[in-house]
Amino acid sequence: MRKVNSRTMIALCMVILSLIWLYLGIFQYGIWDDRHGPMPGLFPTGIASVLLIVGIIGTVRSLNEKSAVYKRAAFEVMISLVLLLIASFTIGMLPSLLIYFVLWQIVIEKSSKRTIILSTLVVSAIVLGVFVFWLKVPFEKGILYELILY
Amino acid sequence: MLETLQMLFMGFSVATSIENILAAALGAILGILVGAMPGIGSLAGCALLLPITFKFNPVTAIIMLGAIYYSNMFGGAYSAILINVPGDSPAIMTALDGYPLARKGKAGKALMTANFSSFVGGIIGMIILVFMGPALATLGLKFGPSEMAALMLVAMTSISWLVGENPLKGIAATCLGMMIATMGVDKISGNMRYDFGNIYLLGGISFIPLVIGFIGLAQVFELAETRNEKAPMPIEEKMDIRSGLLTRKEFGRIFRPILRSSLLGTFVGFLPGAGATTGSFLGYAMQKKFGKSEEELGTGAIEGIAASEAANNAAAAGAFGPLLSLGIPGSGTTAVLLGGLMMWGLNPGPMLFASEPEFAWGLIASLFISNLIALFIAMVSIPWMAKIIRIPVGVMIPAIIAICFVGAYATTNSMFGVVIMVLGGIIGYLFQKNDYPVAPLLLAYVLSSNLEINVRRALVISEGSLSIFFTKPISLVLMLVFFIIVLTPMVRGALSKMRTKQI
Numbered sequence: 001m002r003k004v005n006s007r008t009m010i011a012l013c014m015v016i017l018s019l020i021w022l023y024l025g026i027f028q029y030g031i032w033d034d035r036h037g038p039m040p041g042l043f044p045t046g047i048a049s050v051l052l053i054v055g056i057i058g059t060v061r062s063l064n065e066k067s068a069v070y071k072r073a074a075f076e077v078m079i080s081l082v083l084l085l086i087a088s089f090t091i092g093m094l095p096s097l098l099i100y101f102v103l104w105q106i107v108i109e110k111s112s113k114r115t116i117i118l119s120t121l122v123v124s125a126i127v128l129g130v131f132v133f134w135l136k137v138p139f140e141k142g143i144l145y146e147l148i149l150y
Numbered sequence: 151m152l153e154t155l156q157m158l159f160m161g162f163s164v165a166t167s168i169e170n171i172l173a174a175a176l177g178a179i180l181g182i183l184v185g186a187m188p189g190i191g192s193l194a195g196c197a198l199l200l201p202i203t204f205k206f207n208p209v210t211a212i213i214m215l216g217a218i219y220y221s222n223m224f225g226g227a228y229s230a231i232l233i234n235v236p237g238d239s240p241a242i243m244t245a246l247d248g249y250p251l252a253r254k255g256k257a258g259k260a261l262m263t264a265n266f267s268s269f270v271g272g273i274i275g276m277i278i279l280v281f282m283g284p285a286l287a288t289l290g291l292k293f294g295p296s297e298m299a300a301l302m303l304v305a306m307t308s309i310s311w312l313v314g315e316n317p318l319k320g321i322a323a324t325c326l327g328m329m330i331a332t333m334g335v336d337k338i339s340g341n342m343r344y345d346f347g348n349i350y351l352l353g354g355i356s357f358i359p360l361v362i363g364f365i366g367l368a369q370v371f372e373l374a375e376t377r378n379e380k381a382p383m384p385i386e387e388k389m390d391i392r393s394g395l396l397t398r399k400e401f402g403r404i405f406r407p408i409l410r411s412s413l414l415g416t417f418v419g420f421l422p423g424a425g426a427t428t429g430s431f432l433g434y435a436m437q438k439k440f441g442k443s444e445e446e447l448g449t450g451a452i453e454g455i456a457a458s459e460a461a462n463n464a465a466a467a468g469a470f471g472p473l474l475s476l477g478i479p480g481s482g483t484t485a486v487l488l489g490g491l492m493m494w495g496l497n498p499g500p501m502l503f504a505s506e507p508e509f510a511w512g513l514i515a516s517l518f519i520s521n522l523i524a525l526f527i528a529m530v531s532i533p534w535m536a537k538i539i540r541i542p543v544g545v546m547i548p549a550i551i552a553i554c555f556v557g558a559y560a561t562t563n564s565m566f567g568v569v570i571m572v573l574g575g576i577i578g579y580l581f582q583k584n585d586y587p588v589a590p591l592l593l594a595y596v597l598s599s600n601l602e603i604n605v606r607r608a609l610v611i612s613e614g615s616l617s618i619f620f621t622k623p624i625s626l627v628l629m630l631v632f633f634i635i636v637l638t639p640m641v642r643g644a645l646s647k648m649r650t651k652q653i
Contacts, residue, residue, distance in 0.1 A: 006580065006584055007584050010580060010581075010584055010586070014322055014325075014326065017326075017329065018325075018329075021329055021332075021344070024344060028343075029341065029343050036339075037606070037609060037610040037614070038338075038605075038606040038609050038610065038614075039339070040336040040338070040339050040341050040343050041343070042609075043332065043601075043605060043606065044328075044329060044332040044343070044344070047325050047328045047329055047332070048325070048329060050321065050325050051322060051325035051326065051329065054318050054321050054322045054325065055322065057318060058318055058319070061318075068583040068584050068585075069583075070583060071374075073374040073377055073378075074371040074372075074374050074375050074579060076374070077370060077371055077374045077547070078371070078576060081367075081551070081572050081575075082572075084551070084555070085565075085568065085572060088555070088565065088568070089565065093555065093559060093568075097552045097555060097556070100548060100551070100552070101548045101549070104544075104547070105544070105545070105548070108544070109542075109545070111542075111544060111545070115542075115545065119545045119549065123548075123552055126553070127552060127553075127556050130202055131556045131560055135201075135202070135204055135205055135560055137556070137559065137560040137563070139556070139559060140559065140565050
């Protein structure tokens with residue numbers, strides 16, 4: 001049965017990516033210069049040519065392959081990550097992570113109060129202790145913070 | 151030989167500074183914990199813990215990473231023995247005998263056998279590394295650009311060949327890794343390429359956010375899928391160190407399997423593309439074929455545990471040989487270590503032992519110390535390890551996500567690193583689901599820059615002729631190996647298809 005599935009999509013993405021690399025490599029960065037020898041486009045073009053061939057074979061083969069089985073839970077995590085990214089840009093990374101961690105325990109896992117408090121304390125201690133106090137990472141403070149400050 | 155020993159003693163003087171011992175101890179504790187937790191593994195463990203080494207100087211940082219990688223092998227055995235779920239792939243064979251032995255009420259004995267075998271296997275691997283590492287580097291000094299390029303091609307393709315059933319997907323992952331690595335500044339001409347006018351891409355894609363995403367975050371999606379499955383319960387036996395101690399007779403039983411597996415494992419570790427997992431599989435297989443055991447293998451024989459654990463630790467130690475001497479990582483985890491080394495401005499390869507002897511020998515000496523510390527921690531943690539591996543997946547998922555986010559941000563000090571990490575995680579998950587191996591992608595990413603430099607240098611020497619790769623004896627042999635590696639699975643696949651059609 002010939003049917004487009006996620007395997008086909010991935011192989012097609014590789015074909016498109018290799019075509020972009022080939023185009024830029026050949027026409028923008030150059031392959032060979034008689035005076036300077038190999039140009040910046042030579043190596044990426046060579047690799048992209050191999051990927052193009054492999055991608056085309058993969059696309060054809062994938063039509064006869066069974067689609068991979070996905071579970072909803074993984075996509076729920078992906079959506080939550082996008083929300084976490086947006087929240088990090090808005091209210092800052094550390095508050096977003098704290099809210100995310102607690103909400104996950106309450107809404108998704110329905111953990112006991114003891115588990116929520118204990119795990120939040122441990123993870124907060126790691127993040128604050130290692131990254132904030134020890135490594136002194138200047139975490140994203142978010143647009144709201146900037147608005148309030150200025 | 152005397153000179154090698156002198157250098158090793160110099161390495162010990164570096165490794166035994168308070169800072170380095172503490173780093174090795176911290177690495178050993180974290181490595182055992184991460185290794186023991188089912189579903190994380192050494193690759194994700196090293197990727198997630200890489201950012202916390204930023205504060206250290208390069209030698210201390212790599213000593214800690216080496217300790218994390220190495221002690222992971224100890225940790226993996228815990229969940230294999232106590233809940234029949236290997237914490238890491240090298241511990242798969244340990245579960246075959248470890249869990250049945252634990253079911254017989256001898257979990258402490260199984261863990262003690264695993265710890266002792268890991269320790270001895272590691273020591274033997276390290277002793278061989280001490281002598282073989284510099285010898286390999288001396289051989290590497292004879293390599294010109296064409297030989298180095300051919301060697302890197304062999305290293306990249308051998309891992310694709312071993313990982314996954316579909317070699318085409320391995321090649322695709324390798325090519326993709328190399329293409330990602332070409333983004334940013336061209337190291338030879340200094341020109342920009344594939345930056346798409348984005349200022350964040352001027353420096354290329356950072357390795358750490360990429361590896362945290364592809365490995366750490368992708369693992370979270372996998373964990374989320376299995377979240378609702380019933381977690382295996384650990385053996386409830388009360389364990390203490392005394393009841394687990396081995397008798398003289400038991401030591402006698404495991405002596406030969408340990409020795410055999412250690413030698414085999416070290417040899418496997420030195421091969422590009424064959425890491426600790428292959429080592430433990432071969433060690434166990436060798437025990438099954440040639441060894442004797444009181445109980446049948448697979449029913450709780452300590453010889454089986456000893457064979458696989460000694461082999462995987464010896465292979466982990468052996469893997470440092472090609473990594474330090476030739477700059478060739480043998481597995482995904484050692485690719486992460488190589489990425490870390492490069493990040494700190496160190497360039498592993500034939501010159502490393504000559505140009506950075508303090509680093510090279512300090513790291514090798516630290517492995518001995520980490521091995522000792524890991525044994526001590528692994529033994530004292532026996533009574534309470536069953537509680538640690540009971541951490542629910544529901545807590546692990548948001549905790550790993552938090553570490554992924556702060557780790558990716560800490561590396562780049564920008565949200566762009568986090569975005570790359572999230573994208574990498576999603577692509578990594580899709581790769582796993584569609585049978586594309588991720589390890590070759592990472593390996594190709596870290597090796598790509600050196601491969602390109604060597605290919606271009608070779609072509610400058612030969613004035614553009616590819617014959618340079620086939621006219622020099624060493625590069626000719628390596629290119630032949632490369633073609634055999636690439637073509638063997640394809641020919642095998644075609645033959646099996648023909649056979650199926652005939653039937």
